[in-house]
Amino acid sequence: MIDRRCLGSLLLALAAVTGAPGASGAQAGPEPALSLEEAIALAKQNNPGYLASVNDADVAHWEVRSSYGRLLAPSLSVSSSLSWQGSGEQLFGSITDDQLGFGGQPSFYLSSYTLGLDYTLDGATLLAPGRSKANREATTA
Numbered sequence: 851m852i853d854r855r856c857l858g859s860l861l862l863a864l865a866a867v868t869g870a871p872g873a874s875g876a877q878a879g880p881e882p883a884l885s886l887e888e889a890i891a892l893a894k895q896n897n898p899g900y901l902a903s904v905n906d907a908d909v910a911h912w913e914v915r916s917s918y919g920r921l922l923a924p925s926l927s928v929s930s931s932l933s934w935q936g937s938g939e940q941l942f943g944s945i946t947d948d949q950l951g952f953g954g955q956p957s958f959y960l961s962s963y964t965l966g967l968d969y970t971l972d973g974a975t976l977l978a979p980g981r982s983k984a985n986r987e988a989t990t991a
Contacts, residue, residue: 907986
């Protein structure tokens with residue numbers, strides 16, 4: 851357990867090593883005063899929260915476009931498949947297809963095509979452009 855006198859000495863030594871103000875008797879003159887514009891520019895350069903919001907401005911702009919796209923345009927899906935089945939000897943239990951009279955089946959191709967068009971209009975889709983605009987304004991504020 852550290853007593854108060856030892857803790858105070860430890861904190862004073864730590865302040866002297868790290869160069870905290872007031873740790874040494876001799877200090878340099880006062881820092882030159884910054885104008886308001888310089889202070890704001892310096893804060894904008896060094897504030898990670900501000901820099902993150904500036905970085906997110908382009909993303910917010912495209913989110914507005916995307917929300918209008920979901921509102922105005924339907925979604926389209928296209929798919930296709932192709933398969934081939936070759937001739938061969940098929941067994942039905944222990945009887946072959948030749949014994950049943952189905953011999954000589956040809957090889958053939960199977961294909962399938964699907965085209966889908968979907969349009970969804972609900973409350974979330976209707977409110978998305980306004981919400982996206984508000985987010986964009988918040989990032990640029």
